[in-house]
Amino acid sequence: MEIFAIVIGAIFVNNVVLSQFLGICPFLGVSNKVDTAMGMGAAVTFVMAISSLVVYLLQYYVLVPLGIEYMQTLVFILVIAALVQMVEIILKKISPSLYQALGIFLPLITTNCAVLGVAILLVQKEFGLVESVVYATSTALGFALALVIFAGMRERLELNDVPKGVRGVPIALITASMLAMAFMGFSGLV
Numbered sequence: 001m002e003i004f005a006i007v008i009g010a011i012f013v014n015n016v017v018l019s020q021f022l023g024i025c026p027f028l029g030v031s032n033k034v035d036t037a038m039g040m041g042a043a044v045t046f047v048m049a050i051s052s053l054v055v056y057l058l059q060y061y062v063l064v065p066l067g068i069e070y071m072q073t074l075v076f077i078l079v080i081a082a083l084v085q086m087v088e089i090i091l092k093k094i095s096p097s098l099y100q101a102l103g104i105f106l107p108l109i110t111t112n113c114a115v116l117g118v119a120i121l122l123v124q125k126e127f128g129l130v131e132s133v134v135y136a137t138s139t140a141l142g143f144a145l146a147l148v149i150f151a152g153m154r155e156r157l158e159l160n161d162v163p164k165g166v167r168g169v170p171i172a173l174i175t176a177s178m179l180a181m182a183f184m185g186f187s188g189l190v
Contacts, residue, residue, distance in 0.1 A: 003134055010138035016114045017146040018183035023114030026105045027147060028172060037151035039098040040105060041144025043091070045137060047083045047109055048118055052136030054079050055119045056129050076119040081110045114143060150179055 014020060017027050023044075030040045055076055063069050088106055091099040099106070109115060118139050122132045153175050162171050 007138045011142035012186040015142040015183050016139050018180040022117050030105045031151040034151045036101040037147040041147050043087050045140035048136040048140035052132045056132045084110045
């Protein structure tokens with residue numbers, strides 16, 4: 001039951017983008033098309049899932065035994081950067097169109113505060129290995145869900161008659177704030 005609570009909490013109640021407001025840059029930048037949003041969501045999910053496993057092992061089998069926990073941020077960033085490079089190379093080979101569509105936002109996963117924030121939260125919450133991987137994967141799926149929903153809303157807005165003064169970024173920000181309010185309802189804040 002605890003694993004189920006972690007999954008529901010990470011995806012809906014404490015959605016990393018819509019409740020904690022982490023990872024806003026790719027959320028706004030890659031959400032023009034649903035296909036691109038799904039690709040970014042898959043890339044972030046892969047990076048978060050694998051990085052949670054590696055980060056856990058490094059934290060408890062290298063950093064803590066050596067007494068160098070103060071190096072965790074640097075080590076975590078290096079792990080995330082290596083995984084992002086791997087994803088970038090794979091995407092370039094497998095799906096050049098998705099690689100082009102994601103553009104600069106793909107390498108920016110390395111500096112995405114949501115990815116680093118989850119890695120640090122895993123240590124702070126003192127999750128076990130399985131809980132860490134479940135939490136990170138669920139958080140990434142929540143990120144992907146928010147990204148895909150927002151992309152669908154933005155695609156739909158392109159087909160509608162939006163007043164000239166709020167076209168583009170203003171309507172995107174208004175839509176994002178309304179989506180965030182809807183997700184905050186899961187936690188009982190609205």
